[in-house]
Amino acid sequence: MMRRKPRWWLYIVLVTGFVAMIFPFIWMLLGSFKTNAEIRSAPLNFFPENPTLENYVQLFGRLDFTTYFTNSVVVAVFVTLGNIVFSSMLGYALAKLEFAGKKVLFGLVLGTLMVPGVVTFVPLFVLTSNLGLVNSYPGLILPFLITPLGVFLMRQFILSLPDDIIEAARIDGASEWRIFLRVIMPLCGPAVATLAILTFLGSWNNFLWPLVVATSEDKYTLPVALALYSVGQNASQYGLMMAGAVVVVVPVLAIFIALQRYFVQGIALTGIK
C-alpha cells in the first residue's frame, strides 16, 4: 500500500478554522476584563491595558444574579429532562411499534419541524396566556418539553437498533414498558447525550420566549437579564455584556465537556447535529 504524504494542507485548514472559532471566544474573555472605554477605543487593544474586575463586580452585585441563574437552570433542566423522557418515548413508538396512523403521526412531527418557530410564536403565547401560565415556570417550560427535532433524532437512532433484541425480550415476556426502559434506553446513550446537549443549549440560550412570558423580573432568565442591563437605548455596556457572556457560557461548556464523548458518537451514529 502506498504511504500517504503528510497532509499539511489539512492542518492549515484545521488551524484556520480553529482560530476563527476560538477568536471571538478569547475576545469575549479578554473583553470582560476591560473598561467600556477601552473596548471601544481605536486602535483596538487586544490585551486589557488595565485589567479590571469591575464588570464582574457589577454582574454579581447590581444584578440579582442568583435569581436569574436559578431560573435559567430550573428551566433548562426541566426542558432537558422532558425531552429525554418524552422524545425517546415517542421516538421509540415511531421506530419500532406498529399501530394505525403511525405514518401520519410521523408526518405531523416532521411537519411541525418545518414550521418556523416565529410562526407559532404568537399563537403559542396566546395559548399560554389563556391557560393562565404567563409569568410562571410551567409557562417557561411546558411548550418545550418535547420537540420535533428530539423525536426525529431519537426515532432515527432507535430505528438503527436491531429488532431481534426487542423480539427476544418480548419472547422472554417483557412488557413494552420494560422493553423500552431496560432494553432500548440503555442502548440510547449517545443519542440521549446529543439530545441533552442540544436541548439544554437551546433552552439555556433561549431569549425571545422568556422575554415575553416572564413578565416580571423575578422570572427573568440569564439572557433576558443580560440584555436588560447591558444594552441601553443609546449606549451599550460591552464590558458587562462580555462578563455576562462568559458566565453564561461556563455551564454549557461544562456540560459539553462532560458529554463530549457521547456527543461525537451520537453525531456519527445518527448523522444528526
Place this chain on the structure above:
Amino acid sequence: MNRWGSIAAMGLVGVIALTGCGRAEGGSTATSGAAIDAKPATGEVTVWAMGNEGEVLDQLATKFEDENPDVTINVTAVPWDSAHDRIATSIAGGETPDISMLGTTWVGEFAATGALEPTPEGLVDEASFFEGSWSTAVVDDVAYGVPWYVDSRVLYYRTDLAEAAGVEAPTTWDEYKAFALALKGGGATSGVSLPPGGFDSWQYVAPLAWQAGGDILNEDGTEFTFDTPEWAEAFEFYKSFFDEGASEAVRLEGGEIEQKFIEGSVGSFFSGPFHVGLLREQGGPDFADKFAVAQVPGADTRTSFTGGGNLTVFGDSENRDASWKFVRWLSQPETQLEWYDISTDLPSVQAAFEDPIFTDDPYLSVFAAQLADSKAPPAIPTWAQVSAVIDQELEKVTRGDQTVDAALKTIQQQADTIGTGN
C-alpha cells in the same frame, strides 16, 4: 397511501400555522374614558419601562407610594432591544401591563392595534409639554398617554478646532457649511459626521426639510409631501456636504463616533443629551472643555429632531384609575425634576426647565432652547416602512447614483403606496 398520508399531515400543520394569527381588528374610534379625580390612588399597578428607566423608576415609584399609601407600583425593567417585540406579543396575547413606556415612534403603531387607552380629558395640560413632544402622543387627533422624557439632537463640536479655524457655532445653513469646511481644514477628516445613508439616516435629512419650511405630511395629515421644493432643497444641501468633501461618506455607528470625535478626526456631529456624559466618561477630564454643544443651524427655522419616551396606559388595565394617577404624577414639573436627578432624562414639561439646574448648565440650557424648536415624525403606523424608503433613496443620492428629483419622486410614490395607515 402512506406517503400521501404524511404529506397531508404536513399540509394540515401548515394550514393550522397559517390560521393561528386571527385577532379582532382594533377599533380606531376610541374615545377617552371617564375623567380621573384627585383622590389618592389605590390598588396595584404594573409598569413596564425600558433599560435604565426601568432600573431606576422604582426609586421614584416609592415616593408615589408614600403619597398614596394604598397603592403598590410594580416596575418591570424590559430590555430596550426587544421591548418592541415584547409589547407587540403581549398585546396579541392580551397580557399587557397597566402602564408601559413606549419609544415615541412606536405610539402610532400600537395605538392602531386599539390596545392603548386615549388620555382622559383634563388629566394633564397639553400646553405644558413641548409642542413637538406632545405631538408624538397624538394619533389621528387623539392623544394616547403623555410624553415622559424628551431627547433632542443638537450640534456637538470641538471648540479647540473651531477656535483654531476662527469659526463659531453656526446659525444658518451657509455658516454651517463654512463651519464644517473650516473644521475639516483644521485637520478633521469629517468637518461634520453625517451618515451617507442606512438605517435612520432620515433623522438627519428630515430636520433640514423642516428648517426649509417643509414637512412630512400635509396640513390635514392625509398626504405625504416629499416631492416638494423644501425636500429637494434639504436633499441637495445634505448631498453637498459629501460632494464638497466637508463630510467623509462613512457611516459611524454608536461607539465609533465618540472615539473619532475625541481623537479629532470628526469635528462635529449631531446627537442627543446622552452624549455629554459619554464624552466626559470616555474623553477623560482633559477633554471636558474641548467640546461644546449648540443649537442646530437652520434656514427658516432651526428645527431639530425630537424623540424620547412616552407613558401609555393599556385599555385592558384593571386599574386604570391608579394608572392614570401615576402617569399624571410623573408628568408634574416637580416629579420631572426629581426624575432628572435620578435618571438624567430631560423633562418633557416645559416648566421644569425654568429650574436653575437647566438654566445654569452650559449644555442643558442648549437642549432646553432646542426643545422649544423640535419636531417628531408623524405618529403613523407605517412610518417605519416609509422612513426605510427615505434611508435607501438618500443613500443613492449621496453616492451619486440617483438625482435628487428622481429620488424624491420614488420616495413619494412608494410612500403613497404604503399609505399613512389610516
